[in-house]
Amino acid sequence: MNAPADSGARAVKRALISVYDKSGLTELATALHGAGVEIVSTGSTAKTIAGAGVPVVEVSELTGFPECLEGRVKTLHPRVHAGILADTRKDDHLAQLDELGVAPFELVVVNLYPFTETVASGAAPDECVEQIDIGGPSMVRAAAKNHPSVGVVVDPADYPDAAAAVAGGGFTLAQRKQLAAKAFRHTADYDVAVASWMTSVVAPSEETAGEPGATTGAQFPVWAGATWKRSATLRYGENPHQGAALYVDTDAAPGLAQAEQLHGKEMSFNNYTDGDAAWRAAYDHTEPAVAIIKHANPCGIAVGADIAEAHRKAHACDPVSAYGGVIATNREVSVEMAEQVAEIFTEVIIAPSYADGAVDVLSRKKNIRILVAQAPAESGIEMRPVSGGLLLQERDVIDAEGDDPANWTLATGTAADEQTLRDLVFAWRACRAVKSNAILLASDGASVGVGMGQVNRVDSAHLAVNRAGERAAGAVGASDAFFPFPDGLQVLIDAGVRAVVQPGGSVRDNEVIEAAKAAGVTMYLTGARHFAH
Numbered sequence: 001m002n003a004p005a006d007s008g009a010r011a012v013k014r015a016l017i018s019v020y021d022k023s024g025l026t027e028l029a030t031a032l033h034g035a036g037v038e039i040v041s042t043g044s045t046a047k048t049i050a051g052a053g054v055p056v057v058e059v060s061e062l063t064g065f066p067e068c069l070e071g072r073v074k075t076l077h078p079r080v081h082a083g084i085l086a087d088t089r090k091d092d093h094l095a096q097l098d099e100l101g102v103a104p105f106e107l108v109v110v111n112l113y114p115f116t117e118t119v120a121s122g123a124a125p126d127e128c129v130e131q132i133d134i135g136g137p138s139m140v141r142a143a144a145k146n147h148p149s150v151g152v153v154v155d156p157a158d159y160p161d162a163a164a165a166v167a168g169g170g171f172t173l174a175q176r177k178q179l180a181a182k183a184f185r186h187t188a189d190y191d192v193a194v195a196s197w198m199t200s201v202v203a204p205s206e207e208t209a210g211e212p213g214a215t216t217g218a219q220f221p222v223w224a225g226a227t228w229k230r231s232a233t234l235r236y237g238e239n240p241h242q243g244a245a246l247y248v249d250t251d252a253a254p255g256l257a258q259a260e261q262l263h264g265k266e267m268s269f270n271n272y273t274d275g276d277a278a279w280r281a282a283y284d285h286t287e288p289a290v291a292i293i294k295h296a297n298p299c300g301i302a303v304g305a306d307i308a309e310a311h312r313k314a315h316a317c318d319p320v321s322a323y324g325g326v327i328a329t330n331r332e333v334s335v336e337m338a339e340q341v342a343e344i345f346t347e348v349i350i351a352p353s354y355a356d357g358a359v360d361v362l363s364r365k366k367n368i369r370i371l372v373a374q375a376p377a378e379s380g381i382e383m384r385p386v387s388g389g390l391l392l393q394e395r396d397v398i399d400a401e402g403d404d405p406a407n408w409t410l411a412t413g414t415a416a417d418e419q420t421l422r423d424l425v426f427a428w429r430a431c432r433a434v435k436s437n438a439i440l441l442a443s444d445g446a447s448v449g450v451g452m453g454q455v456n457r458v459d460s461a462h463l464a465v466n467r468a469g470e471r472a473a474g475a476v477g478a479s480d481a482f483f484p485f486p487d488g489l490q491v492l493i494d495a496g497v498r499a500v501v502q503p504g505g506s507v508r509d510n511e512v513i514e515a516a517k518a519a520g521v522t523m524y525l526t527g528a529r530h531f532a533h
């Protein structure tokens with residue numbers, strides 16, 4: 001590959017190579033040597049190169065100073081850094097190099113000590129500290145700053161292109177800029193990992209609120225850093241006039257953002273937000289469960305003896321709204337379920353896996369997006385931007401004391417029989433996925449009416465009852481937060497709901513409980529709340 005004359009290409013005569021990850025190293029060194037490049041290198045990198053029969057100059061020969069302090073000082077020397085940082089477009093820099101007897105480097109190849117991997121392995125703090133690379137980032141940053149004169153390579157995947165560029169007359173200026181930007185991203189990722197660990201683990205702030213589940217300095221450090229990598233540009237955002245892209249958190253456990261798409265049109269912005277809500281809602285249940293989501297709210301959630309049954313029950317909740325929905329399952333999609341879904345216009349289906357033949361059945365619909373994803377994180381910190389800042393909170397998971405029916409208080413009515421209690425537990429879990437104010441009516445392990453996103457609980461109750469129709473009579477109900485007045489509950493009572501679960505905690509709990517009592521409705525108080533905004 002010959003660089004065009006006006007491309008700013010600079011012939012590579014001398015390369016500095018210092019890499020922890022030795023993959024592809026001998027091939028690169030061989031290619032550089034073949035192109036007439038002199039190679040200078042550190043300790044074990046030099047040994048690997050020499051072992052491949054490629055001539056190499058040890059960096060200690062260049063500096064006249066031994067690598068010392070267990071490798072803490074190898075390349076941190078003016079003879080190295082002057083060679084990297086000289087702006088060879090400038091005559092006075094070249095003259096100074098001459099005076100100092102330093103030759104410039106046109107190529108720097110570095111990758112860093114595996115700090116993140118060492119921390120993840122559970123290594124002791126001293127060992128982690130030893131894996132904080134100092135000399136490597138210094139060279140990378142120096143070379144990236146000096147990209148008008150130097151090419152910098154930090155990723156073994158780029159070696160073949162680098163070798164080709166060198167053989168073709170050197171990197172173009174455009175290539176050196178791209179490489180420099182990648183190099184600064186590499187050191188930025190690295191520094192964020194080190195700074196996060198230092199802040200959260202080595203020197204956490206002392207404040208603790210003391211309450212169970214309360215905010216502590218360790219959960220919410222004085223500084224929070226993360227880096228995101230763009231993994232897709234999207235056709236548009238929430239609306240067609242908004243541009244949008246998908247980024248993946250380089251340190252987080254994989255989730256929907258890393259899902260593999262097996263079939264269908266490109267995922268849209270709204271597919272991702274609905275998909276995330278569906279994915280999480282399905283995994284709020286331990287039995288085979290299906291959640292069907294529209295605009296981040298469930299139009300059907302159900303559990304079943306198998307996934308096909310769960311899907312039938314979830315779909316039956318609100319077939320009108322399920323049209324064009326996003327479906328998620330917490331179990332493998334069976335062929336039986338696939339046949340059912342194939343009959344319904346569905347935007348996206350997300351599952352942990354698909355039985356043999358299920359994808360073929362689903363793919364009969366050209367556009368349905370079929371995704372395989374890893375189970376969502378069971379806990380962790382979630383972020384929400386607000387103007388001028390960011391809110392961080394612990395993820396709301398179904399594991400609070402109040403989510404276990406053993407800890408519920410029977411406020412009034414007869415204790416629920418086994419099936420009723422199962423339905424109450426299901427309704428309570430399903431309600432977590434509904435935007436507040438949330439009222440969810442359920443029967444036989446399936447939602448039958450969902451009221452969501454209203455600014456008062458009475459309207460949510462009306463919505464749930466209207467959607468349930470005749471199915472409200474005999475159903476159970478869950479409310480994501482307490483009834484502030486008896487009015488919302490009364491709507492459910494009037495529709496024939498026979499048992500209700502709610503957090504309790506209103507100053508008017510007595511009035512609410514009295515209304516249930518007067519109607520002969522069983523009411524459990526959980527003491528836990530599941531607002532979702």
Ligand SMILES: NC(=O)c1ncn([C@@H]2O[C@H](COP(=O)(O)O)[C@@H](O)[C@H]2O)c1NC=O
Pocket residue numbers: 018019020021041042043044045046071072073074075076110111112113132133134135136137
């Ligand atoms: N301290 C230094 O002067 C220094 N110079 C280069 N390194 C790192 O040493 C590693 C390569 O060492 P070796 O060639 O010995 O395997 C590279 O990951 C490089 O980033 C250094 N190590 C850590 O800071």
